[in-house]
Amino acid sequence: MVKQWENLDRTHPSFPLPFRLYEGSAVTKSQPLVLYLRGTAFMEEERxxxxxxxxxAIADAGAKVVEADYCSVSGNVFPRALECVFGAFMALIAKRKRFGLARSQLLVAGDESGGNLAAxxxxxxxxxxxxxxxxxxxxSPMIDPRMATLSFRQADQIKMRVRWSDGWSHYLRSACGFEHPYAAPCLCSRLSGVAPALVVTSENDPLRDEALGYGDRLASAGVEVIRQVLPPESGWTGIYKGESGAWTSQLCPEFSKFMRGLKT
Structure with a gap:
């Protein structure tokens, strides 16, 4: 079940974001609550x-998912975009009971530019x-504004190179953006102590190297990391166009396994 966009609380100053709620068939009081951030290459502002x-897919794996519309509110510019989604995260801490999940674990998830914000x-x-x-x-988090990895050379094949380049320029147009560790997580020098991570990409994904590189750095910092690299035939790169594919059924077990392995 998915609802249309609505406001969690129109009067709550810390959660001004409209949201969509996704639920799978198995609804329990202990299921995780996930704040989801959709990828838009930092370019789209339409809901x-x-x-x-x-x-x-995450909802079908057993979670209740809140997709927050940060784009139309923040303009996809740092630090405003991060302030919006972190405000949503803090609101969910206080409002888990609103979803009947007062004791559930809270996770953050995102794809592409939304993966940047999740990190x-x-x-x-x-x-x-x-x-x-x-x-x-x-x-496939979009976390490296240098765009110089070997796998990134494949960006032209899915017609994303210019879009990602323009997206980074838009997101980091503030003078301090590129230097700030919250803006480009792959450039952050201190990664220890962050929450366990599930990092997903595919063999033919232009963002593969930066995603796996970030996963390796998290692991080196002592963070629990699960890496999943899907085969080219999974259709993973269709995620950038909002398309589903074979990857959805492949990832449901990975999501479930990851969420079950989290410490309570």
Missing amino acids: PEVESAAAR SVALKARDHAAGELAGQILL
């Missing part, structure tokens, strides 16, 4: 009409809300 295939929320949660975030799910 999407269709549901997110990735958010749906940034995990860093900021470590620094300002220790112990509140149980895990982070990073689906």
Whole structure:
């Protein structure tokens, strides 16, 4: 079941974001609550009409998913975008009971530019809300503004190079953006203490190397990390166009396994 966009609380100053709620068939009081951030390459500000295939897959894996519309509110510019999603995260801490999940673990997830923000929320949660975030799910996170990895050469094949380049320029147009660890998590020098991570990419994904590189750095910092690299035939890169594919059924077990392995 998925609802249309609505406001969690129109009067609550810390959660001004409209949201969509995704639920799977198995609804329990102990299921995880996931804040989901959709990828838009930091370029789109219109509220999407269709549901997110990735958010749906996470819900089908047993979570209740809140997809927050940060784009139309923040303009996709740092630090405003991060302030919006972190405000949503803090509101969910206080409002879990609103979803009947007062004791559930809280996770953050995102794909592409939403994966950037999910990783940034995990860093900021470590620094300002220790112990509140149980895990982070990073689906081909767009976290390296240098765009110089070997796999990134494939970006032209799916016609994303210019879009990602323009997106980074838009997101980091503030003078300090590129230097700030919350803006480009892959450049952060201190990764220890963040929540456990599930990092997903595919063999033919232009963002593969930066996603796996970030996963390796998290692991080197002592963070529990699960890496999943899907085969080219999974259709994973269709995620950038909002498309589903074989990857949805392949990832449901990985999501479930990751969420079951989180510490209570």
